Amino acid sequence: MILLRILIRNAFRNRLRTGLTILGITIAILAFGLLRTVVSAWYAGVAASSATRLVTRNAVSLIFPLPLAYKDKIRQVDGVSHVSWGNWFGGIYISEKNFFANFCVDPRSYLALYPEYILSDRDRKAFLSDRKGFIAGRKLADRFGWKPGDTVTLKGVIFPGNWDFVLRGVYRGRDRTIDETQFLFQWDYLNETVRQRYPSRADQVGFYMIGVASPERAADVAGSIDRLFKNSLAETLTETEKAFQLGFIAMTEAIVMAIQLVSIVIIVIIMAVVANTMAMTTRERIGDYAILKTLGFGGRQIALLIFGEALVITGIGAAIGMALTYPAARAFGSTLSNFFPVFNVARETLWLDLGAALVVAVAAAVIPTQRAIGIRIADGLRRIG
Amino acid sequence: MTTEAPAPIIDVQGVSKSYRRGELVVPVLHDITFTIAPGEFLSLMGPSGSGKSTLLNLVAGIDHVDGGRIIVEGVDITRLTETELARWRANSVGFIFQFYNLIPVLTALENVELPLHLSGLSRRARREHALTALDLVGLSHRLDHFPGQLSGGEQQRVAIARAVVTDPTVLVADEPTGDLDRVSAGEVLDMMARLNRELGKTIVMVTHDPRAAARAHLKRHLDKGVLSADDPSENPD
Ligand SMILES: Nc1ncnc2c1ncn2[C@@H]1O[C@H](COP(=O)(O)OP(=O)(O)OP(=O)(O)O)[C@@H](O)[C@H]1O
């Protein structure tokens, strides 16, 4: 089709202007994609949470513990398939800037409840049989160069003192959405040590992790558990893992909103830039459009030329931007792995990129098209010469 | 044989046209009436701003009259809708302008093929027609040149090829030699004369150039909205 040929050559008639516009679109799409990825990284824990798991904690606050004795009562609740428990440890490795999540769990029940953490049989055995053993996610072990058998010392904050652990296994995530930066050790080790040092704090659990038989039963089971401990010394609050994770990030919601807003502002700005380019190019081509109309071409064909040119320019910019999003996200993710254990470009982000590019192109072409179609041929021809 | 005049190919009846400039209404043409016989080569002269281009645009169907009728080949073009008029232009009129008005991003061949994209001809037929037209204007050796790589005279010849490639009955030309040197202008005029003589095209040409006007069979003069038969002795121009 001749119009296609015209619009593509038109797009590259002014190389500098087209090049700069494409560069702008590339940067905008790249920034947009990275910001969207930051947002989804923020929610990574939520996205990876399971619908068949519940978390039970002290109803007053997460910082108050629950008695270990609750585990047997919870196990008897109808619909409960697994019960595991753990404590947030919050230890510091050498210095505070090396932050990573570390907590202790009941290892056997925990690994059964979290099949997404994949551990070789050998590592699993080694971990279970060493009271002072710990396992680490692949990314965490890589970050500090830990090898199995290495001793790692954490400085306790909630539980003061220096704590030595021996790396007994490195787990992998089942897929890319799984956090590979965690540090997990045996709850029994913590409890025994606490019993010696601070006897009053022994046999206390930070949170229970509960598996239910099917997702439909989750709400019922949660209600049953909380009713069970109603009016006891430590009342419980049981919620789905997703709700639990959302509760964690609720306090940072304003930041997420701000990031989302900025990502939209970027698209609006690039829209203005492309609209300006299109306004300039179509003003230059008013004579061409007048000739085409003189020869009998109609408004629809003129519209195709202008929309097509806008689409070619934004399409190229968006394609480069999208391609660059991957390496940029990788670089970004590895520098920020302390904050974002999971930092992947979601397929959805690419669709959003495409959608944004399309909106930019169409918005930029509307007014120039109206103007080009609306002008009388005689006036258009008058502009030539 | 009787000497009954042939039916006119262009019949302009009582046409008037004015432009609006803000509040001001500027009358340009007032009650213009004339006819052109098939196969005629007419030149239209007159001072700048007298409305020559305006009249030509009306006859060629790229502008609208305020009043009156224009009948071309039996079709009253003042009654056509915008779409019908566009189709009519594509089929019936060839355009030649002072500044050639080629599409700068298309080669000579592509420019000449351009109007044929509205004709439903096959790709090969389009190409053959375009090659024939370019051959006619002596530019078979410049097919792949872009307008910017051609001289003014060559560009105008490409424009002539584009104007005739659809085989229209009427050609309109607005100062076709206005931007050319004498030699190129002569070539272009020769070509137009040939199109008129050999292919029977009816030509309406606006010009300031008496040498160009001299090539036409009929000269008309437009001044202050009034059309008159041109008398060269009175208007040495
Ligand atoms: N679109 C327009 N809006 C307002 N006035 C116009 C418009 N087009 C033409 N005119 C006016 O109409 C008059 C006739 O213009 P036209 O272009 O037909 O003259 P012309 O005889 O072709 O002149 P020239 O020899 O300089 O080409 C001029 O006064 C011009 O300023």
Ligand SMILES: [Mg+2]
């Ligand atoms: Mg004029």
